Amino acid sequence: MTASAATGTFEQALAHAARLLERDPALAESQAREILHAVDGYPAALHLLAAARAAQGDARGALDILEPLAQTQPTWAPAHFDLGLARARLGEAAGAVAALRHALELAPDLPQGWRLLGDQLHAMGEREAASEAYVMHVRHGANDPRLLAAGAALAGDRIGDAERLLREHLREMPTDVAAIRMFAELAARVGKADEARQLLERCLELAPGFHAARQNYALLLHRSNQPEQALVEIERLLAVQPEHPAHRNLKAVVLCRTGDYATAIDLYAALLAEYPGNAQVWMSYGHALKTAGFTARAIEAYRRALAIQPSFGEVWWSLANLKTFRFSDDEVATMRAQLGRTDLSDDDRLHLDFALGKALEDTGEYAASFDHYAAGNARRHAQLHYDPAETHARVEHIRRQYTREFFAARAGSGSDARDPIFIVGLPRSGSTLIEQILSSHSQVEGTMELPEVTSITRLLREQAEGEGAMPYHEALARLDADALRELGEHYLAHTRIHRKTSAPLFIDKMPNNFMHIGLIQLMLPNATIIDARRHPMACCFSGFKQHFARGQSFSYRLDDLARYYTDYVRLMAHFDAVLPGRVHRVIYERMVEDTEGEVRRLLAHCGLPFEEACLRFFENERPVRTASSEQVRRPIYREGVDQWRHYAPWLAPLEQGLGEVLRMYPAVPAQEGT
Secondary structure (H helix, E strand, C coil): CCHHHHHHHHHHHHHHHHHHCCCCHHHHHHHHHHHHHHCCCCHHHHHHHHHHHHHCCCHHHHHHHHHHHHHHCCCCHHHHHHHHHHHHHCCCHHHHHHHHHHHHHHCCCCHHHHHHHHHHHHHCCCHHHHHHHHHHHHHHCCCCHHHHHHHHHHHCCCHHHHHHHHHHHHHHCCCCHHHHHHHHHHHHHCCCHHHHHHHHHHHHHHCCCCHHHHHHHHHHHHHCCCHHHHHHHHHHHHHHCCCCHHHHHHHHHHHHHHCCHHHHHHHHHHHHHHCCCCHHHHHHHHHHHHHCCCHHHHHHHHHHHHHHCCCCHHHHHHHHCCCCCCCCHHHHHHHHHHHCCCCCCHHHHHHHHHHHHHHHHHCCCHHHHHHHHHHHHHHHHHHHCCCHHHHHHHHHHHHHHCCHHHHHHCCCCCCCCCCEEEEEECCCCCHHHHHHHHHCCCCEEEEECCCHHHHHHHHHHHHHCCCCCCHHHHHHHCCCHHHHHHHHHHHHHHHHHHCCCCCCEEEECCHHHHHHHHHHHHHCCCCEEEEEECCHHHHHHHHHCCCCCCCCHHHHCHHHHHHHHHHHHHHHHHHHHHCCCCEEEEEHHHHHHCHHHHHHHHHHHCCCCCCHHHHHHHHCCCCCCCCCCCHHHCCCCCHHHHHHHHHHHHCHHHHHHHCHHHHHCCCCCCCCCC
8 A cells, every 4th residue: 555545544434433422422533543553643544633622621631641742832722722722621720821822822813712812711710811802702703603604693583593503502612702792692682681781791700801892881881771871882892992983883882872963963073074984973963963952953863864865765865854954856756766666675764654644744745644653653563562451461460550559558658859840741741841941940850751750660570570561660669768768769869860950940851751650759759740731632633743762652543542542541540539739730731821820829738939941841952852842942822723624534543533522522431440
């Protein structure tokens, strides 16, 4: 046999033995020994023999082979990698680190070498060096087949496949920070924000220098209503990468949440000077400018976005949502042309329908306008799967739990602070007008629709650990006076970031807080509660015309709106009965007809002296974040009161659904069982 033929035979035998490793490592060891019997000291066979021993759990036997092999093969990376692996399995961290570093000097593109090095350094307490190793693992592991498959599954919204692949991968490699980050993304996508947070915290514990994971973490904190913590993480990112556009953009987004619009606007302007072709940033810039009262500049920003991306439906809707803006004939034609495309996303299409509905309403083409509003609502409703029966059940549970006796048993609980003024009700009910009037008073600061009450309900739900049909309410019922006071102090502490002045009172204008009056009463019994109410047809149809950025899932069908409004009236009547005089109601139409009288009554309920500035609320230059931002910068006008009547021919489902609530407005039907 020739030398080349013999070599070929050995290579075939080695390949066969390597294939046996996974299913029968003992047989693989036997094959390796046969090759070594024929060719003593053959490096590839020794390497295979060590792998077979390791696969059978004999790390010491593997090490006995690998140490001399690595000495005779100083430039063969696999031998040094396996030597590091064997030492790691035996708990010899320092030796493992030395072998792995040598392997990675020879072959830097060994992703699992970097991961294993990170594990050993972490075990030795060398956190900074471990972090650098984990980051190198991310860099060199981008082409891992299983992670690529999991990423493809996530991109294709095949959540089950992605979860299975990631769980398998992490069972084998629990410190793979790239996989942990991907799993956190999956958890966030399915609404498991706490699990996503824990995964990202583990990721950053292992690899503090994993900037992409920290960016994800900051974004998650922002979305979880923790803006202060989000800003801390963003500043850590910017300390290392001060010019990174994504970090700067996220900082601007969070600053808008905290009301720091001037700084956010400057950040957006600087980004756009460097990246003028980014339509998304132009839109965000427009939002910030609009909220801060720079309407003309906002319109220009929105138009810059549309010049880059004419199909960008959300920008068309942002212009329509200014309420005072009027589209030109050319702009209407452009929207229609874009809507005629076959390649539009659902989101672009529904935003264009809402925008065209508003454009045609402004020109008096009510039938065509309603068709577009209806189309946009139908598309959005299909995305949300709202169930009105769940809302009704929640309202009925609240009415049963929060009785006169329930509150009497807890009298004296909660924080004594009277700082917050809660404005509750339905969206589009005149709440922004009330906020603007009150925030024009020298002792009151306007903020925004604060999500903190909702965050507290989430905390209570977690404490209940899913017990009962309504876990948040059941958890709240078990709290003693000290715990209720702590909840009130928690609310005040977490809303402080939104307070920019020394005014003693501030406004929380989250309309949906009418569902949480029981919680507000228990944790902040001295806070003021204002109920903003508007004619049912006007309020509901105004909601139907509005595409909300988030929440308000009930607003995309007329019959759902009718049921929600009816449940709202029923719940507020209950609290009027069990907490007499606790809630001050402002009827929008009365505010329009007798502004000064209503303003005086409103201020008196808040314990505030009358100030003339409250009648000149339209001169207030504070930022306004809601859809009514431009309307409340003008004096009260009567035209909006009956605007819904133009659409009366198409509103029968709404009228029928409202029934007695509509016929008795502003009085309410008698409430049984209160």
